[in-house]
Amino acid sequence: MENQLIELAYALDTLYFLVMGAFVMWMAAGFTMLESGLVRAKNTAEILTKNISLYSISCIMFMIVGYNLMYAAGGSGIVPDLALFLGTDNSTTDVIQSGGDVYYSSIADHFFQVVFVATACSIISGAVAERMKLWPFLLFCVFMTSIIYPVQGYWKWGGGFLDEAGFMDFAGSGVVHLCGAAAALAGVLVLGARSGKYKDGKPQAMPGSNLPLATLGTFILWLGWFGFNGGSELIISNVVEANAVSMIFVNTNLAAAGGVMGALILSKLMFGKSDLTMALNGAIGGLVSITAEPLAPTPGLALIIGAIGGLLVVFSIIALDRMKIDDPVGAISAHGTCGVWGLLAVTLTGGTLSTQIYGALVIFLWTFIASYIVWSIINAIFGLRVSMKEEEEGVDISECGLEAYPEFSKSFNGGPSVYPKK
Amino acid sequence: MKLVIAVIKPFKLDEVREALSGIGVQGITATEVKGFGRQKGHTELYRGAEYVVDFLPKIKLEIAVDDDLVDNTINTILKTASTGKIGDGKIFVLELQEAIRVRTGEKGKEAL
Secondary structure (H helix, E strand, C coil): CHHHHHHHHHHHHHHHHHHHHHHHHHHHHHHHHHHHHHCCHHHHHHHHHHHHHHHHHHHHHHHHHHHHHHCCCCECCCCECCCCCCCCCCCHHHHHHCCCCCCCCHHHHHHHHHHHHHHHHHHHHHHCCCCECHHHHHHHHHHHHHHHHHHHHHHHCCCCHHHHCCCCCCCCHHHHHHHHHHHHHHHHHHHCCCCCCEECCEECCCCCCCHHHHHHHHHHHHHHHHHHHHHHHCCCCCHHHHHHHHHHHHHHHHHHHHHHHHHHHHHHHHHCCCCHHHHHHHHHHHHHHHCCCCCCCCHHHHHHHHHHHHHHHHHHHHHHHHCCCCCCCCHHHHHHHHHHHHHHHHHHCCCCHHHHHHHHHHHHHHHHHHHHHHHHHHHHHHCCECCHHHHHHCHHHHHHCCCCCCCCCCCHHHCCCCEECC | CEEEEEEECHHHHHHHHHHHHHCCCCCCEEEEEEECCCCCCEEEEECCEEEEECCEEEEEEEEEECHHHHHHHHHHHHHHHCCCCCCCEEEEEEECCCCECCCCCCEHHHHC
């Protein structure tokens, strides 16, 4: 009877990992729709291709080397051990003998983790949209998913020196979102802004081609985030844990809601208009902000944390444009700025400020510097940026040889008929 | 024969079309276009960056009619496409040299 209960708990918790992992996988669709909605029509097919490919590459490289690097059995705490491919799963005997300490399939654990690294990579694709070549981007993803992400993941979730220092990051405001944003920032700096984006120091509007898709993508991400945060509790099969997961779902939900309203209200106050795209970024920013600690806060506090994330997103987007750092979808702001805020917000319910700052700095510096080097090398050998002609024509034609909306008549110059304010 | 080109506001299309059918016009070509006359554009806002939209959506109608139907066609369009506000559009009348029906090869008035 006892053995049956152990097996049942194992099965339940494994199922939990798998289902939550599948939710996070669905976030790939969310990012894809969000990004494709916010880029111009002539660049849509390319970003769709980029998203589905980076997801695939993430799965492949993480299986081959990344996972074992991140959860290395040995290692010094800074440099993980190297091991390739996936090992074997737990046997029933192992599980029974452990008395339930071994409570989920290790293959399920891999599945749950691989969808997180894919999330980190897809943060990058939006920031570099509309002017980067496809294959050099995918080449960067290979390095991101096999080395850059796993090493800093090891430092925290693999039990490395950040974890030992007491750094707290429940589901990855730092390890996933700040990491992705840092790699994105490095990429954008090497790449440069879209042609015509900054004129006389002022940002020129380049409106997205499909706001319904962008909104759908945001809702999909919101749903997927229940898996992202909920699954990170890693267990559900007793009263305490089931309650914890429930609280995580509620807090995650409220943080997103707070983010939406924070960004929307601020947009109305700052611009006089309720900018939908800011509200969408606000939802993401709110979600990122609660991701470092979705369990400990009360629902009210989670709401506030998310709302502050929504405010920060708007300020950050404006600030980046002022610095002429061109991020078509606001990824660096939603995931980077709010990722840092999420790590710091942990101190509202636990942890210490100095350790959180330490962790944020380590993750950011490692990822940014390593990424900058890789981007620069790829740029030197292959070139990152499409040619001016290709950028004008749209990367759909140059990279994919097809159009996302072939039957819609092209407006002037293949883009919206808008002129910068004189 | 004349070719009447009318640029009108998009939401007026159905009304104009029905009225023209009523006076005996048997064929119209409609295209989605963007344009402006003395109607200035408006300002839009995207993520904090303002931009001016000068070109506004319009519908362009091309109607080939026999000379004795021209005046009626123009008056009908003027009546149904007008809102009294700026941006109502314009009508141009061109001399139509020839018209041919593709299916039968009929020319001239018979092709209209």
